Amino acid sequence: MKKLVSLVLVAALTMGVLSGCSTAGESSGAAGENPTEQEVTVAITSTIDKLDPLFMSTTQMGVVFSNMGATFYGTDAYGKLVPDLGESVEKSEDGLTYTFKIKDGLVWSDGVPLTAEHFVYGIKRAIGYGPDNAYSKRNLTNFIKGAQEAANAQLDAADMDNVGVVALDDTTFQITLASPCPFFERVLTEKTTAPVRPDFAPEHESTWSVNSGYPSCGPMILESVVPEAEAVLVKNEKYWNAEAVTLDKATFVVMPDSNAQLNAFRTGDIDIALNVPTEAAGNAEFTDCLAKPLKYVSSYFLLVNSGPKNTVPALKDANVRKALAMSIDKETMLRILGANGYNIQLDGFIPYGFEDADGSDFRDAVSYYQYDLEGAKKLMEAAGFNENNRLSFEYFYSEGGSHEDIAVLLKEMWSQIYVDLELTSVEQGVYYDYVDNGEFTVCRYSNNDSTDPLNYFSIFTSTSQIEGCQSVNDPVYDQMVAEAYTITDTAEYMAKLHEIEDYFVGEKQYVIPLMTQTPVILAKENLDGLWFTVIGTAIVTEVTVS
Structure with a gap:
């Protein structure tokens, strides 16, 4: 450099x-x-x-x-x-x-x-x-x-x-x-x-x-905001590159329900809908309306709370967590959700889009996915669960998008391995407040940080989570991540990241990767x-x- x-x-x-x-x-x-x-x-x-x-x-x-x-x-x-x-x-x-x-x-x-x-x-x-x-x-x-x-x-x-x-x-x-x-x-x-x-x-x-009215140094200024309803931005004429700013006004309206966004788009009440049902991508009515990122880096996964606020002791068992992962038929899930190029199966924690030491995609190196329903049942039975002694816990997710569809599919798939799932949802704006405070058992989680793969791992180190609320609380994992931060050689650094993923997903199954879910816009x-x-x-x- x-x-x-x-x-x-x-x-x-x-x-x-x-x-x-x-x-x-x-x-x-x-x-x-x-x-x-x-x-x-x-x-x-x-x-x-x-x-x-x-x-x-x-x-x-x-x-x-x-x-x-x-x-x-x-x-x-x-x-x-x-x-x-x-x-x-x-x-x-x-x-x-x-x-x-x-x-x-x-x-x-x-x-x-x-x-x-x-x-x-x-x-x-x-x-x-x-x-x-x-x-x-x-x-x-x-x-x-x-x-x-x-x-x-x-x-x-x-x-x-x-x-x-x-x-x-x-x-x-x-x-x-x-x-x-x-x-x-x-x-x-x-x-x-x-x-x-x-x-x-x-x-x-x-x-x-x-x-x-607080000042801006960017392309637009906050003219007004009603947190539950809308924010209105207007052009900042003093921005250094104001000549490139062609928009005079942008109104961002709060619509948590994806179907409401779709209907508002149909009627012309909104110009851009950032989250509509996935099936809209396959609807001929909207073929020419679809807008999509040229490149998208994101992971959609399930996070299992095994930390200090865990209320289901069975989920502290890595084999139970592995059983949950093994019983998810991702191919069927994506087919039902209607992939249409928007939902892409993800078989590791780090999403596609990061370059490995040899120039290939980091994600191509290893897959942690193994759909094995019978094997999952055996792991559950070894943990003491069967038709007469089923495991019950809550799955927590945010409203909007396909989150509810995914929750329903998980409920059905996990029922086959002696799990009775209770589904609970909240509005997206407050969702991560609950998650960050450890107020969940198993939840859906998304991360779309494009800076570096290490940032994905650092989310779940003990010091990156609120004290006493950690969903993952593992000194071995903390040490592995800390060691990665000290490595400057590219090949050694990437090898360490693969080692961390092997432990985090392959051995401990703290998270269950599902997909990269590009929003339908x-x-x-x-x-x-x-x-x-x-x-x-x-x-x-x-x-x-x-």
Whole structure:
């Protein structure tokens, strides 16, 4: 890697392919009164309870912030780094010190100059916020010098004298790592590294983030928000690349029910539906409406709570967890769900899309899937379960999408191995609050982090989960992940990641991988310029409406 890497300015990010279709109503969303205004209405599934960059816990809620916020780097439709607020980066020979220079002349939407100190405050605020954002800040606390100690103490930014984040001048900040990180530049795409100001974003709380009118340094500004109903964004004329922002207004409406999104799209009440039933992909009515990421990195899996809040002792037995995995007929499940190229079988924890040491896809190296109903029954019987002594527990999932269909299929499949499943669902906006607090037995889980495979494993280390709420609490696993963080040789590093997956899935079956589930998205025919990140985030800022 060159010591000095210059970041070339780009006018627009690489766009995904979008086909249009005819729907009721030719005007865009609620634009009507001003035919020259470029405006779209987008349906999302989760409530907008926080727009603090530290808490983008769901992809759908992250859509709102991704269209208004900005970071040092962005990514294109293939996941490649592109500059946003950044100008250049210099990396020391030992890989421990990064000197980041931002563009000259950056300003917030209220005219206040954007400085390197705002990056420093944003990062330090993320580190010291508290346990609630333990997962989102993991790449800061795992690597930045002094960050873990500051996080443990929940320090204020002003008190973080020993944390390796400092502003050198108005346009330059420096980050010093405790140990090398092979993907640290990618960390500067994460929302936890977004610049914020102390005058509108106080430390250790986020209520400010759902108040309209706080300043933005990204392409759009939050004009108004009603957490249970909608968020309205308008163009930020002071954004450094405002010329590339073609949209004047975007309204994100909360519609947890996928069928409601489909009906609203049919009637023309919304322009973009980000989560409709999978079967819509095979409906001729919508053939020309389908919009899809050019590349999608995601895993959909089941998480078994074997930690301190476990209430079903049998699930602490790895063989019982393996029986649950072995009794799932994935081929039948995907056929019933209606794959249509949107649901792809996933037989390991790490999804497709990460390059292995030899240039192949990481996922191609090994499969952990074995459908063996009789073998699963034998494991259950060895654990003491049979038709006269069945195992009962709750399966927890979020409303919307195909989550309920998957739950029903699991209930049927697991009934064949002496399991009586109780199905419980909650609204997606609060779903991960329950999961993060260990309030579940078995649940569905999705992760679409495209930074590095190690981030998937780090989710379930003891320190990345809320203390006392860990669904996985395994010192051996913690040590394996910690060792991976110290490896700088690429081949050795990837070999270690495979070793971790062998233990996490192959030996312990803490998770049960199911699929990569690309959301079925519909967009109206009169839109152009919609594209998606590799984690499925819809970027509407460059949309034009004809």
